Amino acid sequence: MVLPEYASSTEVAVERWRNGGVSNSRSHDMVAEEVPVALEYNGISHAVMMASPADLEDFALGFSLTEGILQDRSELFDCEIVSAADGIQVQMQIATQRFVALKEKRRNLTGRTGCGLCGAETLQQAVRKPAPVVSHARFSAAAIYAAMAEMQKQQHLQQVTGATHAAAWLQADGTIALVREDVGRHNALDKLIGGLMQLEPKHDFASGAVLITSRASYEMVQKAASMGCGFIVAVSAPTALAIRLAEQAGVTLLGFVRQPGHVVYAHPQRLAPA
Template sequence: MVLPEYSSSAEVAVERWDNGAVSSRSHDMVAEEVPVALEYNGISHAVMMASPADLEDFALGFSLTEGILQDRSELFDCEIVAAEDGIQVQMQIATERFVALKEKRRNLTGRTGCGLCGAETLQQAVRKPAPVASQARFSAAAIYAAMAEMQKRQHLQQVTGATHAAAWLQADGHVGLVREDVGRHNALDKLIGGLMQQNPPADFASGAVLITSRASYEMVQKAASMGCGFIVAVSAPTALAIRLAEQAGVTLLGFVRQPGHVVYAHPQRLVAA
């Protein structure tokens, strides 16, 4: 959903330079970035800078990967409201989950490049999901084809050149869903939320998450917390992300650009073509 008041891109006037001088004046399309306040039972919990699209998916995915909700059934209602300075996502959640949220509440101001801003303790900053039980298996050829398909479906990126994407590679080798955002964490949360909105919800143990960014700790943590055991990144992982993938039993691939890639953890899920 994109609110009528907001678009995910905007047209701006630009000067184009070549060899040290203005060569032309024209217009360009740029990505929008909007403050999105996530509210639970009337209380604001986090403000994230995000693309103003698929915000219901974002709200559910964020709530699940941050441990605020344990199941999608605990989200009773989600309303997207345009505010003067941004967008409010007003959620009504189960009383038990709201009480637990208040007990461990933190002040979190999100940024497109940082997912841990505002964590108050080391335990909050580095969370370790339970080991996954994924039986997903994919060939290198299937992964390269899926990465190419994801790129074709990055419509906002094609227009603006400024967004990340996260995609779901199904067990049958097809890309089932793609979500985009100016923030890589947001794109993954939107993907997870979108997959959980399906009826029935996606089986995270059966497929792989594809991301257009580096594989940071939080990207691995979010995917693993949903039971996903296969993460494919176009760029490099961090050392902490690799250690987390090893501990959680997650297959982690980086620098995935046909005809090559690097396997950083649990190569057993990668099969010969």
């Protein structure tokens, strides 16, 4: 969903230069919009994220699941997108048990300032370790390269603006099931997870792979692994912490995936021969 007040891109006047001088003094460019999005649970604001104003229902559900606010999509009863004066409010109604747990977490954080990771009270909370995944996904290098090329074709906002990340789901049959874009790489992954969780029947994250157009940071691996995904493909490098988490969680992690090569950083057993 894109609110009428907030398109995902807008046209602006620009001055183009080439070889040290103005080549076109009257020109226009399409740029990506970046909007404050407030995530509210049962009337209480929890976080404000800068995001692309599209697929916000998917974003809200994906964020809620990967951040541990919800344990299942059935715990989200309602989600309303409301345009506000300075941004967008995503007003969610969630199960009482999950809301009580969220309030307790917020109460424990009262009075603390300068936290590096929002919502983290201790080092253990900051570096969350998901349970080891049990994934039967298996892909050849050729299938992965083809999927990355197909994802690029479906990055419509990136094609227009050149300013967004994408996350895509690679199905067991080698086809791309869903692509989500955002100015933030974490947001794009949350949107993808939320979109997949909207599908019927309930989505099986153990059957495929997540493709991302960014580096594979710890948070990207944590979010995917928390949903049971055992295969992550990144166009850029992973961090050392992301590699360690992938090793511990049983996640196959590929980086620098650019045909005709890639680097395997963890659990190569899910790579099928060509």
